[in-house]
Amino acid sequence: MGDIVKSRQGKTASKGGVYGQFESLLAKADIEINGSRSWDLQLHDKRFIPRLLTQGNLALGEAYMAGYWDARRLDEFFFRILRHGVDREISPRQVIVDALRARLFNLQSLSRAFQVAQRHYDLGNDIYEAMLDSRLTYTCGYWKTAANLEQAQIDKLDLVCKKMQLRPGMKVLDIGCGWGSFMGYAAEHYGVECVGVTVSQEQADWAKQQYAGLPLEFRLQDYREVDGQFDRVISLGMFEHVGRKNHRQFMEVARRCLKDNGLLLLHTIGKNRRRSTPDAWIDRYIFPNGDLPSVGQIGDAADNLFVTEDLHNFGADYDKTLMAWHRNFELAWPEKLSAQFDTPFYRMWRYYLLSCAGAFRARDIQLWQWVFSPWGELGGHRRIS
Structure with a gap:
């Protein structure tokens, strides 16, 4: 996963690879991993991160349900993600699949x-x-x-x-x-x-x-x-x-x-x-x-x-x-x-x-x-x- 560096809180974090991409995306919304602010993401299990880059919010939400991460203020976490357009910087395969389903089928028949x-x-x-x-x-x-x-x-x-x-x-x-x-x-x-x-x-x-x-x-x-x-x-x-x-x-x-x-x-x-x-x-x-x-x-x-x-x-x-x-x-x-x-x-x-x-x-x-x-x-x- 790349070099190991110290985060601002003194905890270890992987630099580079999918973890680094995830960390960089969060930074654009002023969100830190294991930071001290109410909207910062507290990471308990990083196994979901590779899936996040292919399935977007589906993976993020399922990981939250499983207890892999938390934020004291989820509303503020998502406000920052969406206000800074971070969601639009991820183009997961899931979006392509969903777009095709909506275009080809009447899902509300x-x-x-x-x-x-x-x-x-x-x-x-x-x-x-x-x-x-x-x-x-x-x-x-x-x-x-x-x-x-x-x-x-x-x-x-x-x-x-x-x-x-x-x-x-x-x-x-x-x-x-x-x-x-x-x-x-x-x-x-x-x-x-x-x-x-x-x-x-x-x-x-x-x-x-x-x-x-x-x-x-x-x-x-x-x-x-x-x-x-x-x-x-x-x-x-x-x-x-x-x-x-x-x-x-x-x-x-x-x-x-x-x-x-x-x-x-x-x-x-x-x-x-x-x-x-x-x-x-x-x-x-x-x-x-x-x-x-x-x-x-x-x-x-x-x-x-x-x-x-x-x-x-x-x-x-x-x-x-x-x-x-x-x-x-x-x-x-x-x-x-x-x-x-x-x-x-x-x-x-x-x-x-x-x-x-x-x-x-x-x-x-x-x-x-x-x-x-x-x-x-x-x-x-x-x-x-």
Whole structure:
């Protein structure tokens, strides 16, 4: 592995070879191996390093799950990695494989639609009840004036209602309704009726029980099978599962279900580059078949179907949301969750929450709310934020 030199902390480290490449890449982000700062990488086992240079974040994440390395502040570690573009200096074979898969296959086909629920959303409601707000709102909060997670989620739900100009008696379709937080809030505070679709049995069962008595219908159904006519269509945090080969079909379904004088709100995480590939670790362990859209891809999908009335980016708020979820997860782990999940799961979930927080902090990924109308609102759409 080359010559042995002393690091700044007086510990031995290999100079040259793959270890040296790894050390040099980290240095570009001001990260040291076995350094004393909270974002420095503490190396326990260097066997994963050669694999890192061929599999990128897949190898890095699996090595963290196995306990081969640590950082006291994973969020700050990833903020520095992404802010300095270190991830783009590695061109692992895994990226090429993933790019070909995304190009050649429809990884979000109807036959695969329920896989993400089986892997992620149906883990059991205990973990989400411990981590999220009281309504189980599993999307970015709106922190403009909020001081805590509960208020940030209320403010986000109310923001959506106001952007949609909801009025009593309206019928609303929620594509990817999750545990029904928007539908419950909109029915209680704006007097609307809602139909929600989800691919998660756990979500549908919880929502039906939680909101019994309200004019809400929850369907275990893929979005492509939705029918009916609605005054408003909303989708909060589901478009990330649609996939580039299906973006147009999603918009066609939304247009088919939306009355001519209606509005569509699309709330989605997005990427800065059109030509990118899904993260291999996130795909394998957290959200199988996920595919973040770009502004251009969403624009292409809406072409000649909708007028873009408004585009609102509050991606920096997802950093705060994820850090709040992480705090709740850590607090709940010893007494509520550790009996159900093992240590690799604990490390996997921390890696998920904190690496994503770092990515939003670095502005590597975004959170957009789009407002669309079929023909354009006469006089323009009043911006609410």
